[in-house]
Amino acid sequence: MSDVEIIRARALHGVSHGFLGRRGGVSTGVVAGLNVGLGSADDPDAIAENRRRAAEAVLPGASLVTLYQVHSADAVTVLEPFEDRLRPHADALVTNRPGLALGVLAADCAPVLLADREAGVVGAAHAGWKGAIGGVTNSAIAAMEALGAERSRIVAAVGPCIARASYEVDAGFFQRFAEADPDNERFFADGKPEHFQFDLEAYVAHRLAAAGLRTIEMLGEDTYSQPDRFYSFRRATHRGEADYGRQVSIIGL
Incomplete structure (x- = not known):
């Protein structure tokens, strides 16, 4: 659909995919737009229509x-x-x-879409900080390999997520990553006293590269700072809003 904004990655050229935001949906109120979150308090009929629109925009006829x-x-x-x-x-x-239109939902976490064109295998991962440090992208790659993909051929794109400038974390958060790997300190910038700014997008890209992927694209879109384009859990929290929407990223064959 022409009014659904679709962000595509050059790395995934030739593969049906799209990182969607909040534009082009029927939801109203604080979740106005293309809210696809079944866990939100939005009208179920609106969510269903938004999910239909999202799938049709990326892979018409797919489930x-x-x-x-x-x-x-x-x-x-x-x-x-x-x-x-x-x-x-x-x-x-x-x-x-x-x-099959594989979809992952996010509202600040990093959506990751992956493909091995030659093997005809695709994947999608939802990488919040817990999943990212826990190895969700490694799990996605391993599952793709089980279907015949080769990680040397897998390409990946990290979609819209909260950017470092918008992602303030405390010292305990920083320490958790530093203890996992001292090199992780490079994904943090100094913030206010006892706080840091975390680069989730760069960390997820690093995990993909460490897993052996050669082509990784970062879209560099900050969900927090673009309220007209993206939903953001942290922004909704800071504004004291009662609910928040979720956007979807989709890939399929």
């Missing part, structure tokens, strides 16, 4: 498949559509079956 996301490092292989009420508790999904 949208999403997860019950729990900030884990778990990945699932999808071979056929399933009902929304049967969504697996996981944060990455992969497939080699045409007609």
Whole structure:
């Protein structure tokens, strides 16, 4: 649909995919726009229409498949559509079956779309800080390999997420990453006393590169600072809003 904004990655050229924001939907109020979050307090009919519009905008005729996301490092292989009420508790999904639109939802966390064109295998991951440090992208890559992909051929794009300038964290958060790997300190910039600014996008890209991927694109879109284009949990929290929307990123064959 022409009014649904679709952001595409050069790295995924030739693969049906799109990072969507809040433009082009039917929801109203604080979640106005293309809210696809089943966990929000939005009108279920509006959410259903938004999910239909999102899938049609990226992969017409495909079945949208999403997860019950729990900030884990778990990945699932999808071979056929399933009902929304049967969504697996996981944060990455992969497939080699045409007609499935794999979707991950986010509202500041990093959506990651992956593809091995030659093998005909695609994947999508929801990488919040917990999933990112836990290895959700590694799990997605391993699940893709189980379907015949080769990590040397897998390309990836990290979509709109909260940027370092908008992502203030405390010393405990910083210490958690530093203890996991001292090199992680480079993803933090000094903030106010006892606080830091965390670069989630760069950290996720680093994890993809460390896993052996050669082509990784970062879109550099900050969800927090662009309220007209993207939903943001942190922005909604700072504004004292009662609810927040979720945007979807989709890939399929």
